[in-house]
Amino acid sequence: MRIPGILYSLFLPLLCLWGHTVKASGDALDDIAGSMNSAFEMALSETDNTASTVGGDNGAVPEKGAFFTPSKEVSAEIKEKMISEMLKKAPADKEAELRAAFAEIDILQLMGDAVKKDGYQANDLALAMAAWVTTSFSILNDQETNDAEDRAVWKQFRQVIATNPSLAELSDRDKQITAETLYWYSALAANDYQQAKAGTPGWKLDEVKGYIKRDLKARKIHPELVTISAEGGLVARK
Known part of the structure; x- marks a missing residue:
């Protein structure tokens, strides 16, 4: 899966337009997805109990509650909010260029195409949660997670969602808002990391x-x- 590399390569043309994206998208994490904080708190509260039994490749991967039916209207709403967050900090003369670049991106389609070969689907809340976590830890550790680690985190979140009704029963809208926000954040964070490493x-x-x-x-x-x-x-x- 190699989520960090996939995300960075997909969004490189956009990310070159404007800097300091991770801080703007970090603000978006706080503002856009109302269900996200509670979802992660519930999921991580069970990590100690689930970690020893759901990782690796042993056993079936539960599907209950993980998938959502995406809406183009919701995608457009998320994109507009993300742009608005960035424009709070971007130079005024970059707005038209930024909007034009965002207009070309269908984040779920791009993610879906990138991860399909590894057996994943972008409209999977657990995959989005795993993408954010693995990207974040890869940046902090200066080393990308490997396929087995990515899969273990994905399975862990799949298990937590399946066994927690308050997560599994989230609406399609709430799942999509959470997932797309996490995909955007992961891509933008990867950009800032690469720019910092390059000495930009x-x-x-x-x-x-x-x-x-x-x-x-x-x-x-x-x-x-x-x-x-x-x-x-x-x-x-x-």
Whole structure:
């Protein structure tokens, strides 16, 4: 799956238009998806109980409640809110260019095309949650997660959604808002990380990692306490 690399390559033309995207999209995490904070809090509260049993490739992967039927209207709404967040910080003369670039992107279609070969579907809330988590940890650790680790995190969130009615029974709209916001954030965070590593003026690696860590902790994921394992997904550090 290699989610971080996939996301960065898909959005590179857009991301080159304007900098400091991770901070803007981090604000969008707080503002756009009303269901997201509670969803992650519920999911991560069960991590200690599920991590040892749902990771890796053993056993069936539950599907209950993970999928949603996407709406183009919801996608347009999310895109507009994301643009609005960025325009709060972008130079005024970049608005037309930014809007034109966003207009060409169907994030669910792009993600779906990219992950299909590995057996995933973009309209899967668990995949979006896994994309955000694996991208974030890859940035903090300066090393991409591998396929087995990505899959373990995805399975973990699939299990949590299937066993938690308040997640499984979220509306299609709420699932789509959460998923698309997470896909956008992951792509934009990957851009800022790559720009900082390349020494592009205006980007600082410690600043980018600070935003990433802040947003993880806001959703009860503390990188100093948990790590990603191919055997268990998100697990407590030893």
